[in-house]
Amino acid sequence: MARAHRCRSHGLCRPYGRARQARCAGRRGRRVTPATLSLKAARRIALAAQGFGLPRRAVTSWAPLGRTLDRIALHQIDSVNVLARAHYLPAFSRLGSYDRGLIDRAAWGPKRQRRLFEYWAHEASLLPLDLHPLLRWRMARAERGEIGWGHLRVFAGEKRGAAEAILDRIRAEGPLAASDFEHGKSRSGWWEWGETKRALEWLFWAGRITTATRRGSFERVYDLAERVIPPAILDLPTPDPAEAQRRLIARAARAHGIATAADLRDYFRLKPDEAKGAIEALVEAGELLPARVEGWRQPAFLHAEARAPRRIDGQALLVPFDPLIWERGRTERLFGFHYRIEIYVPADKRTHGYYVLPFLMDGALVARVDLKADRQAGRLLVRSLHLEPGAPVDTRARLGAELAGMARWLELDPPAL
Numbered sequence: 001m002a003r004a005h006r007c008r009s010h011g012l013c014r015p016y017g018r019a020r021q022a023r024c025a026g027r028r029g030r031r032v033t034p035a036t037l038s039l040k041a042a043r044r045i046a047l048a049a050q051g052f053g054l055p056r057r058a059v060t061s062w063a064p065l066g067r068t069l070d071r072i073a074l075h076q077i078d079s080v081n082v083l084a085r086a087h088y089l090p091a092f093s094r095l096g097s098y099d100r101g102l103i104d105r106a107a108w109g110p111k112r113q114r115r116l117f118e119y120w121a122h123e124a125s126l127l128p129l130d131l132h133p134l135l136r137w138r139m140a141r142a143e144r145g146e147i148g149w150g151h152l153r154v155f156a157g158e159k160r161g162a163a164e165a166i167l168d169r170i171r172a173e174g175p176l177a178a179s180d181f182e183h184g185k186s187r188s189g190w191w192e193w194g195e196t197k198r199a200l201e202w203l204f205w206a207g208r209i210t211t212a213t214r215r216g217s218f219e220r221v222y223d224l225a226e227r228v229i230p231p232a233i234l235d236l237p238t239p240d241p242a243e244a245q246r247r248l249i250a251r252a253a254r255a256h257g258i259a260t261a262a263d264l265r266d267y268f269r270l271k272p273d274e275a276k277g278a279i280e281a282l283v284e285a286g287e288l289l290p291a292r293v294e295g296w297r298q299p300a301f302l303h304a305e306a307r308a309p310r311r312i313d314g315q316a317l318l319v320p321f322d323p324l325i326w327e328r329g330r331t332e333r334l335f336g337f338h339y340r341i342e343i344y345v346p347a348d349k350r351t352h353g354y355y356v357l358p359f360l361m362d363g364a365l366v367a368r369v370d371l372k373a374d375r376q377a378g379r380l381l382v383r384s385l386h387l388e389p390g391a392p393v394d395t396r397a398r399l400g401a402e403l404a405g406m407a408r409w410l411e412l413d414p415p416a417l
Contacts, residue, residue: 037300042258045258046259049257052314056096058098069126073323074127075087077125081218087126115129130236140207204222210223250278258302261299266327288303317406319357353384357369378412380403
């Protein structure tokens with residue numbers, strides 16, 4: 001195995017040499033020999049890239065939260081609220097207790113406070129505003145009916161008039177939700193959206209409207225994009241699709257630290273042909289360095305500024321939609337941890353539970369716990385707990401401390417393990 005030691009300019013100095021040397025080699029056309037990293041090193045690189053292992057302290061201002069969001073690039077949105085909305089949890093996992101109102105105001109507050117916007121990135125997501133220009137190519141393709149579910153694409157063509165009529169009403173009346181239209185509310189989920197909801201979602205996908213706010217039931221309220229997104233963002237130039245995809249892959253690479261091509265394109269749900277050229281360009285520029293990871297079948301790519309700490313200490317509970325683990329194959333490759341969400345599995349056939357959070361401790365996934373916020377009783381409930389084979393003897397005690405911290409953050413009484 002090739003040796004790797006540390007240097008000031010880059011987390012891994014050899015076998016790559018300095019990041020600057022790799023970039024120069026790329027410009028001169030020299031072939032960079034892939035290095036082999038141990039699985040433990042790859043794991044530490046990935047965890048550091050995602051912001052784990054840093055000191056935790058109570059967060060009451062936007063700056064540390066903004067740095068976390070910039071690092072991981074997005075928070076996935078999910079409607080399940082058995083514990084807490086999914087978009088709140090990744091920041092807690094990395095920072096500890098923080099004011100959730102900071103995210104609410106950044107995503108759905110007054111325009112002058114906006115720092116985030118909603119769009120389809122890795123599924124429905126909250127994203128920093130600077131990513132808006134990088135997703136306009138996707139909005140344009142949706143507007144032309146080239147992407148999206150079939151029942152939405154029809155609004156780019158034969159049903160465009162109906163969508164334009166809905167847009168005109170929002171323009172005249174201000175922000176509206178699907179339930180503000182007659183027969184607009186879904187009957188029982190996204191697979192039974194009514195025509196109005198489908199039209200609204202096509203307009204959203206096309207970038208014509210965006211989320212102005214969320215109502216108490218978490219229902220999306222739509223408004224014209226130009227009345228929500230700050231002018232300074234809308235005035236930014238729109239890169240061509242290839243450049244935008246290159247920059248999205250670069251953000252994914254920074255968030256991953258070490259990744260396969262499939263990992264990189266999955267982060268923002270790019271297609272293989274969209275990602276291939278972007279990855280090649282970043283390798284040529286020296287921003288991505290070819291690598292191999294012990295035990296991985298696929299070639300890997302190391303971000304040129306990735307850090308490789310000697311240790312990753314601390315613990316965290318990971319929501320099922322956390323970017324560290326949302327790609328289940330990557331989770332298994334990195335941690336040897338087979339993980340599947342079982343929300344849609346019948347109760348009597350579940351292996352670990354309904355809403356199971358893996359427990360990260362000192363760089364390893366050592367347990368999984370099925371959690372529920374019993375808001376009526378004011379308690380955080382542990383419905384099941386499973387320790388991984390070989391879990392350290394202090395796993396239960398440290399998990400208990402993490403659960404107590406989560407309970408305080410959610411303003412609930414802690415569970416008893």
